[in-house]
Amino acid sequence: MKGLLVVDVQNDFCPGGSLAVPEGDKIVPVINGLMDKFPVVVASKDWHPKQTVHFQKWPVHCVHNSRGADFHPGIQSTKIEQVFLKGTGNKDDGYSAFEATNLDLKDYLKKKGVTELYVTGLATDYCVRASALDAAKIFQTFVVTDAIAAVNVKPGDDKRALEDMERAGVKTVLSTDIQK
Numbered sequence: 001m002k003g004l005l006v007v008d009v010q011n012d013f014c015p016g017g018s019l020a021v022p023e024g025d026k027i028v029p030v031i032n033g034l035m036d037k038f039p040v041v042v043a044s045k046d047w048h049p050k051q052t053v054h055f056q057k058w059p060v061h062c063v064h065n066s067r068g069a070d071f072h073p074g075i076q077s078t079k080i081e082q083v084f085l086k087g088t089g090n091k092d093d094g095y096s097a098f099e100a101t102n103l104d105l106k107d108y109l110k111k112k113g114v115t116e117l118y119v120t121g122l123a124t125d126y127c128v129r130a131s132a133l134d135a136a137k138i139f140q141t142f143v144v145t146d147a148i149a150a151v152n153v154k155p156g157d158d159k160r161a162l163e164d165m166e167r168a169g170v171k172t173v174l175s176t177d178i179q180k
């Protein structure tokens with residue numbers, strides 16, 4: 001069974017947001033186009049308290065219940081069956097969707113019978129990378145390369161992140177090559 005994981009496609013990570021990923025919104029229609037190809041569609045949200053050590057490293061973003069923490073308005077959020085909230089404590093970064101605190105993502109996907117997980121979203125070099133590396137320990141994991149976008153604090157971070165994922169056994173795939 002195939003599962004689709006949509007990582008952190010939230011306003012603050014899209015152009016106009018407080019921690020915008022360049023062209024982060026370009027992946028929205030690609031992800032929407034994938035949703036109907038998957039029997040299981042879940043998403044993660046960065047969901048931070050107002051004060052957290054995480055904001056010593058990053059501009060304030062995705063504070064819980066703020067507009068910046070909402071999904072990008074273009075995402076077909078009604079097709080997302082469950083949202084997993086991460087980074088909810090004041091001492092953790094919560095880069096990986098598998099660190100969600102409202103529900104256990106691994107248990108949820110296993111109960112649904114998911115064996116192959118396709119990872120999409122923002123950002124390639126942080127939360128997508130961390131989520132895919134955790135996923136690869138449990139599931140056959142794919143990263144959909146036209147459905148992710150990178151922060152690139154340092155040029156080439158996106159390429160290095162993909163190399164890290166591939167080294168961990170994650171396969172790369174294009175959205176157009178995914179069959180229903």
Ligand SMILES: [Zn+2]
Pocket residue numbers: 046048054058061062087093
């Ligand atoms: Zn964050």
